[in-house]
Amino acid sequence: MTVSGVSSNIAPLIQSALDINKQLADLQRQLGSGQKADTYAGLGSQSGIAVALNAQLSAIKSFNDTMTNAGTSISIQQAVLQQIGSIGSTVQGATLQSSFAVDGTGQTTSQKTAQSQLDQILSLLNTQGGNGYLFSGTGVSQPSVDTADHILNGNGVQAGLKQVIAERNQADLGADGLGRLVIPAAVGATVAVSEDAASSPFGLKLASVNSTLTGATVTGPAGSPAAISVALGASNPNNGDAITYTFSLPDGTSQTLQLQATTSAPPGPNQFTIGATPAATAANLQAALTAGVSKIGSTSLSAASAMAASNDFFEDPPQRVSGSPATASALVDGTSANTVFWYTGEDGAGSARSTATARIDPTTIVSYGTRANEQGIRWIVQNIAALAATSYSPSDPNASASYAALNSRVYSALGVPAGVQNITDIESSLATAQTAMASTQSQHQQTSNMLTTMQQSIEGVDVNQVGAQILSLQTSLSASLSTTARMASLNLLSYLAPVTG
Numbered sequence: 012m013t014v015s016g017v018s019s020n021i022a023p024l025i026q027s028a029l030d031i032n033k034q035l036a037d038l039q040r041q042l043g044s045g046q047k048a049d050t051y052a053g054l055g056s057q058s059g060i061a062v063a064l065n066a067q068l069s070a071i072k073s074f075n076d077t078m079t080n081a082g083t084s085i086s087i088q089q090a091v092l093q094q095i096g097s098i099g100s101t102v103q104g105a106t107l108q109s110s111f112a113v114d115g116t117g118q119t120t121s122q123k124t125a126q127s128q129l130d131q132i133l134s135l136l137n138t139q140g141g142n143g144y145l146f147s148g149t150g151v152s153q154p155s156v157d158t159a160d161h162i163l164n165g166n167g168v169q170a171g172l173k174q175v176i177a178e179r180n181q182a183d184l185g186a187d188g189l190g191r192l193v194i195p196a197a198v199g200a201t202v203a204v205s206e207d208a209a210s211s212p213f214g215l216k217l218a219s220v221n222s223t224l225t226g227a228t229v230t231g232p233a234g235s236p237a238a239i240s241v242a243l244g245a246s247n248p249n250n251g252d253a254i255t256y257t258f259s260l261p262d263g264t265s266q267t268l269q270l271q272a273t274t275s276a277p278p279g280p281n282q283f284t285i286g287a288t289p290a291a292t293a294a295n296l297q298a299a300l301t302a303g304v305s306k307i308g309s310t311s312l313s314a315a316s317a318m319a320a321s322n323d324f325f326e327d328p329p330q331r332v333s334g335s336p337a338t339a340s341a342l343v344d345g346t347s348a349n350t351v352f353w354y355t356g357e358d359g360a361g362s363a364r365s366t367a368t369a370r371i372d373p374t375t376i377v378s379y380g381t382r383a384n385e386q387g388i389r390w391i392v393q394n395i396a397a398l399a400a401t402s403y404s405p406s407d408p409n410a411s412a413s414y415a416a417l418n419s420r421v422y423s424a425l426g427v428p429a430g431v432q433n434i435t436d437i438e439s440s441l442a443t444a445q446t447a448m449a450s451t452q453s454q455h456q457q458t459s460n461m462l463t464t465m466q467q468s469i470e471g472v473d474v475n476q477v478g479a480q481i482l483s484l485q486t487s488l489s490a491s492l493s494t495t496a497r498m499a500s501l502n503l504l505s506y507l508a509p510v511t512g
Contacts, residue, residue: 117402147356
């Protein structure tokens with residue numbers, strides 16, 4: 012027989028022990044996880060704040076991941092641009108030291124080196140990053156540029172740079188090699204020179220004339236096409252008098268030709284003999300002018316023509332001589348059917364930088380796209396290519412001077428004249444994006460630290476405090492279990508035993 016009321020007294024003790032055990036289990040979970048609850052609901056009234064904090068931290072992580080990816084791409088782009096710039100400087104320096112000694116291909120050692128460096132630049136421009144080709148604008152799945160072989164030598168029926176240079180050279184020199192100038196025989200004591208066609212982009216253009224020829228009347232350049240006339244008048248010029256013609260060349264440079272009157276016969280280079288009469292002197296001047304212009308055509312004009320042709324080829328679309336080169340008077344757009352297009356990436360509207368963007372916080376977007384045909388990059392490519400694509404005949408007496416003129420132009424061009432985008436300008440704009448991301452990452456770190464502290468105060472636990480609570484509950488549980496066990500063992504016999512004993 013049990014003692015009346017014992018069962019009803021034990022039940023609360025058992026429930027209390029169960030409650031304590033449940034609390035211990037939760038505290039042990041907290042001690043192991045460091046978190047107050049497994050779910051937001053377990054946080055009670057602070058659950059909404061916890062959700063918001065976690066959302067903000069997640070957004071910051073997403074922005075940081077985006078910046079990491081963009082930063083990797085930009086770092087690769089910067090490395091490529093620096094290497095291309097370094098190659099440009101190397102080629103520029105080599106043009107000052109190059110000597111003229113051509114091999115069986117008609118090229119110098121420096122030109123061979125320029126070919127290999129051009130190939131290296133093109134390989135760099137086809138560098139891929141995490142999202143694809145870095146210098147193709149939005150066309151990240153397609154290579155940025157064609158091969159050096161196709162660009163220089165063409166691809167089947169598609170003309171390459173060498174062919175474009177050859178055609179342009181014919182168009183600039185004309186059939187007689189006089190740079191598309193017309194220099195007829197002297198009429199009496201008058202010598203004239205004119206351009207062969209108005210508004211033609213080819214050949215030499217008459218820029219100015221300056222004379223110290225005694226008694227001469229000089230007019231022009233004037234008319235359409237432009238012409239210059241020199242009338243010697245009734246008397247001959249004096250020994251040492253001179254006339255200077257200035258010509259504009261296709262690449263934007265200029266060339267002067269000074270012809271000096273002399274009593275020597277035969278005359279020296281760029282001289283004309285004073286004849287017995289003004290008419291005889293005029294004939295000698297015309298011959299000297301013709302010879303001087305022909306020399307310019309074979310040297311500086313040929314070099315300028317190659318530079319202009321390279322610029323034409325690397326345009327978008329490339330420009331080709333229209334019609335028969337020797338008599339052509341216009342350029343025409345090349346097509347993908349007849350001309351190699353060196354840039355093969357995306358070439359849509361808008362700036363190159365806008366072709367790749369990254370949102371780095373709710374209000375900030377950085378732009379870091381690049382295209383291989385940006386002027387700063389293209390400028391280096393086209394000028395090295397001009398050097399790599401030209402060739403010379405060892406038997407040409409003017410070849411060395413023409414090569415020197417080309418080297419001089421390539422040197423100046425790779426120095427990047429005012430008004431032309433420099434490759435460092437592209438590097439600078441990418442650096443702006445890097446700076447913005449670095450600043451934003453720093454801000455994100457500060458914000459993340461603050462939010463994490465707030466989150467920890469809501470979701471986290473003090474392990475020391477939890478440990479103390481566990482010890483306290485373990486003591487209470489032990490006492491509760493002991494009491495419960497003693498009460499559960501009570502019956503009438505054990506209850507009366509002390510009395511009857």
